[in-house]
Amino acid sequence: MLRTLIFSLLFSTSFLVAQNSYAQIASGDSTVIHDFFTLKVAAKKTLSTKLYRKYTSILFQVKSESSTPMRVLLNNETYNVNTSILGEEADANSNFIVSQQPFSTLSIFSASEIEIEVECFYTPSIDYLILPLKKKKQGNCEKPTTIPPSIWRQGLPEPKTGRAATTVNHCIVHHTAGSNTDTNYLNIVRNIYVYHTQSNGWDDIGYNYLIAQDGTIFSGRDAQGLADEDNIQGAHFCGKNSGTMGVCLLGNYNTSQPTPSALQSLTTLLSWKLHKENLSAYDSFLHPDAGGSYLSTIAGHRHGCATECPGDHLLALLPALRDSVSNQLAKCIPSSITLQDQNSATLLYPNPNTGIFWIDQYPNHTYSTYTITNTLGQVMLTGKLSSFTKINTQLQTGFYRVELRTENGQVSHKSFLIQSN
Numbered sequence: 001m002l003r004t005l006i007f008s009l010l011f012s013t014s015f016l017v018a019q020n021s022y023a024q025i026a027s028g029d030s031t032v033i034h035d036f037f038t039l040k041v042a043a044k045k046t047l048s049t050k051l052y053r054k055y056t057s058i059l060f061q062v063k064s065e066s067s068t069p070m071r072v073l074l075n076n077e078t079y080n081v082n083t084s085i086l087g088e089e090a091d092a093n094s095n096f097i098v099s100q101q102p103f104s105t106l107s108i109f110s111a112s113e114i115e116i117e118v119e120c121f122y123t124p125s126i127d128y129l130i131l132p133l134k135k136k137k138q139g140n141c142e143k144p145t146t147i148p149p150s151i152w153r154q155g156l157p158e159p160k161t162g163r164a165a166t167t168v169n170h171c172i173v174h175h176t177a178g179s180n181t182d183t184n185y186l187n188i189v190r191n192i193y194v195y196h197t198q199s200n201g202w203d204d205i206g207y208n209y210l211i212a213q214d215g216t217i218f219s220g221r222d223a224q225g226l227a228d229e230d231n232i233q234g235a236h237f238c239g240k241n242s243g244t245m246g247v248c249l250l251g252n253y254n255t256s257q258p259t260p261s262a263l264q265s266l267t268t269l270l271s272w273k274l275h276k277e278n279l280s281a282y283d284s285f286l287h288p289d290a291g292g293s294y295l296s297t298i299a300g301h302r303h304g305c306a307t308e309c310p311g312d313h314l315l316a317l318l319p320a321l322r323d324s325v326s327n328q329l330a331k332c333i334p335s336s337i338t339l340q341d342q343n344s345a346t347l348l349y350p351n352p353n354t355g356i357f358w359i360d361q362y363p364n365h366t367y368s369t370y371t372i373t374n375t376l377g378q379v380m381l382t383g384k385l386s387s388f389t390k391i392n393t394q395l396q397t398g399f400y401r402v403e404l405r406t407e408n409g410q411v412s413h414k415s416f417l418i419q420s421n
């Protein structure tokens with residue numbers, strides 16, 4: 001079987017983005033298989049078992065906790081499995097392995113006795129040549145080209161119907177905790193889809209987008225015509241998915257750094273999304289499911305619950321990612337000059353502005369004071385609000401946040417951009 005998979009020239013520069021064409025050059029037509037069984041592994045003895053058939057991915061769920069990682073051998077590929085997480089935790093990614101080649105033998109070594117539930121998946125492969133069709137000049141905040149689910153999902157069971165739309169205030173960054181060297185990205189995405197739908201029982205793949213190490217972006221959860229795909233509520237954030245868009249980088253960023261290509265695609269994707277939603281990269285909002293706590297517009301999975309995801313290295317890069325997105329946003333043409341406050345009829349306009357703007361709460365007069373802070377959280381200006389207030393900030397170009405406060409302490413805030421002439 002021809003196993004060529006070429007994702008070339010997709011993201012040659014940050015400004016020139018190719019439109020793809022897709023040509024299916026070979027197709028496997030077997031069905032998806034999902035088998036499971038329980039194993040007891042004795043301490044310090046390698047358990048080797050021949051499987052009935054070939055599988056492409058495997059999930060381990062630990063029934064008895066162990067402090068030492070378990071070593072797994074699939075064909076000649078060695079993997080470490082975290083055995084300190086019991087059962088179905090919010091993020092079992094680190095225990096899900098997509099094998100580089102289909103495997104039919106399994107060897108496990110554990111320093112201590114351990115009982116595990118094993119789920120094996122066979123996801124038939126398809127091979128595509130994905131060719132750059134034409135290049136067009138794009139602005140800084142246009143939607144990057146993605147591979148749609150109708151392409152990468154071919155030959156697999158359709159996702160369930162029934163979608164929920166959500167207004168996104170938070171882009172949540174994940175990693176798969178998978179291989180950093182496997183370049184068969186199409187196969188990896190397909191196996192994750194099978195894992196999420198067949199094993200987790202989810203309607204569709206959990207993420208809104210997946211980004212490969214070479215910068216290729218896959219659109220994840222199928223919008224099924226309900227709303228834009230980036231406003232479809234996924235399953236990725238500790239059961240607190242409303243208001244979020246999930247983006248997952250293929251690879252393990254506890255053990256290595258993301259590639260520049262993947263980070264570039266992540267920056268482009270988030271810049272487009274934040275621009276579309278009129279959000280600043282430095283803003284934070286009350287997350288409806290997060291127990292009244294604020295969550296950044298760009299956050300990691302770990303900001304929602306205890307998980308390794310998105311890995312120490314990628315988590316440490318989030319402040320730099322916010323800077324890159326903010327730089328890109330500053331070059332974008334505003335999609336709207338007015339902002340409708342989420343919690344009131346208050347309008348801040350124009351946005352961006354030259355340092356002079358109005359806060360219009362006519363005919364209501366909900367908020368009585370305002371505080372303007374810079375991206376470092378330093379207070380730049382405070383004052384009182386009438387129902388219609390002109391504010392002359394005399395501040396320099398940059399992103400700022402205005403916080404509006406009522407007499408009884410209720411707070412609303414909005415980000416805005418000053419572009420001094």
Ligand SMILES: [Zn+2]
Nearest residue numbers: 174175301309
């Ligand atoms: Zn995650």
